[in-house]
Amino acid sequence: MHEWALAESIVMAAVETAQKENLKIITEVTVHIGELQQIEKEIFLFALNELAKSQKPKIKNDAFHLKIEKGTLTCKTCGHTWKYSDMKKKLNETESESIHFIPEVVFVHARCPKCGSPDFEITKGRGVTLTSIKGAR
Amino acid sequence: MTMEPRTSVIEKRLKNIKRIIAVASGKGGVGKSLVASSLALHLAHHGYKVGLLDLDLYGPSSHIILGIKDEFPTEEKGIIPPTVHGISFMSIVYFTQEKPSPFRGVDISNIILELLAITQWGSLDFLIIDMPPGIGDETLDVIRYMKTSEFLVVTTPSKVAMGAVSKLLKILIELKKPVLGVIENMTMTDSSFIKQEVKKLKVQYLGKIHFDETLEEAIGNADRLAETQAMKNLAVVLRKINL
Numbered sequence: 001m002h003e004w005a006l007a008e009s010i011v012m013a014a015v016e017t018a019q020k021e022n023l024k025i026i027t028e029v030t031v032h033i034g035e036l037q038q039i040e041k042e043i044f045l046f047a048l049n050e051l052a053k054s055q056k057p058k059i060k061n062d063a064f065h066l067k068i069e070k071g072t073l074t075c076k077t078c079g080h081t082w083k084y085s086d087m088k089k090k091l092n093e094t095e096s097e098s099i100h101f102i103p104e105v106v107f108v109h110a111r112c113p114k115c116g117s118p119d120f121e122i123t124k125g126r127g128v129t130l131t132s133i134k135g136a137r
Numbered sequence: 138m139t140m141e142p143r144t145s146v147i148e149k150r151l152k153n154i155k156r157i158i159a160v161a162s163g164k165g166g167v168g169k170s171l172v173a174s175s176l177a178l179h180l181a182h183h184g185y186k187v188g189l190l191d192l193d194l195y196g197p198s199s200h201i202i203l204g205i206k207d208e209f210p211t212e213e214k215g216i217i218p219p220t221v222h223g224i225s226f227m228s229i230v231y232f233t234q235e236k237p238s239p240f241r242g243v244d245i246s247n248i249i250l251e252l253l254a255i256t257q258w259g260s261l262d263f264l265i266i267d268m269p270p271g272i273g274d275e276t277l278d279v280i281r282y283m284k285t286s287e288f289l290v291v292t293t294p295s296k297v298a299m300g301a302v303s304k305l306l307k308i309l310i311e312l313k314k315p316v317l318g319v320i321e322n323m324t325m326t327d328s329s330f331i332k333q334e335v336k337k338l339k340v341q342y343l344g345k346i347h348f349d350e351t352l353e354e355a356i357g358n359a360d361r362l363a364e365t366q367a368m369k370n371l372a373v374v375l376r377k378i379n380l
Contacts, residue, residue: 001212001213001214002212002214002215002216002255004214004215005146005214005215005216005254005255005257006142006143006254006255008146008149008214009142009143009144009145009146009254010142012142012145012146012149013140013141013142013144013145013146014142016145017140032139094234098231098232098233098234101216101232101251101255102229102232102248102251102252103247103251104240104244104247104248104251105229105232105233105238107238107239107240107244108232108233108234108236108237108238108239109236118237118239119239119241121241126247127247127251128142128143129139129140129141129142130138130139130140130142131138131139131140132138133138
């Protein structure tokens with residue numbers, strides 16, 4: 001499961017930030033998961049909680065809160081905006097799996113549904129980001 | 138706040154790699170991929186644990202040179218590159234299936250970050266990077282995220298190639314990046330032009346790989362590639378830097 005590698009980056013980034021802020025304990029970490037990355041929420045949460053054990057500073061049990069961010073794409077050529085969930089129905093399993101590993105390959109496997117351009121951008125819901133950390137000094 | 142977490146884990150992913158060598162050039166078409174693939178093969182044949190990362194995201198070609206197909210990384214706490222011809226091989230091609238890849242600069246950086254964050258190389262003696270031409274996002278990202286990287290620069294005998302290669306060398310010198318030297322590829326005469334230009338920049342000139350008419354027939358076949366005159370020339374060149 002490659003979710004583990006991304007969870008590890010979240011835990012390491014949270015610990016680095018907490019150390020800079022001199023936190024003694026991390027009580028809450030909010031993580032946004034972009035729809036394009038198609039992360040298995042349960043696996044990801046399990047990995048985060050496993051990796052959170054024996055960190056310095058300590059991470060409180062169940063500190064992680066995950067929020068799924070819906071994927072939105074906008075065409076740079078014609079300005080059309082559409083949802084990834086609509087586009088996903090037209091992707092085959094291999095294409096969808098590839099986007100799960102590297103979200104940017106959406107530009108390889110899909111086109112603007114209105115004008116057919118490959119020159120669009122992921123405006124929302126790309127990958128995994130850390131959006132807030134709370135703790136106590 | 139929105140924080141990019143992937144940068145935090147890259148150092149950990151690379152920590153068991155003894156040396157990272159980026160095979161680069163300011164110019165396209167000079168044989169970077171061939172030198173990178175051949176260098177990886179050469180080191181693997183000498184018993185080293187070797188990884189090869191193709192960062193030419195628009196035109197990946199190391200897999201064509203080494204004849205790698207129908208392979209895919211294994212998922213285990215990240216992705217583990219398949220080992221082919223003794224080389225752990227990672228490329229965007231696993232995810233693009235040979236389709237055109239229209240990426241903008243920001244996408245390039247995101248792809249590199251993702252690959253560096255999720256690839257589990259394990260312990261390696263060498264990680265060879267097949268770089269795209271120029272001094273754009275890929276070169277800047279390798280310098281930024283792979284701090285121990287050393288550069289092996291490739292040019293052809295052409296004044297046109299050397300013009301662009303000089304710019305790459307100058308920026309690497311300015312940024313104090315280690316440059317192992319310059320390889321002159323596809324030579325057909327005894328001209329010393331490149332050697333003189335490289336020496337002006339106080340960079341080591343490593344030698345010539347002569348134009349090898351039989352090389353094209355060996356593309357896609359790692360065993361035949363190892364027997365080519367070009368590969369034998371490369372082995373002589375590499376001795377100068379103890380590789």
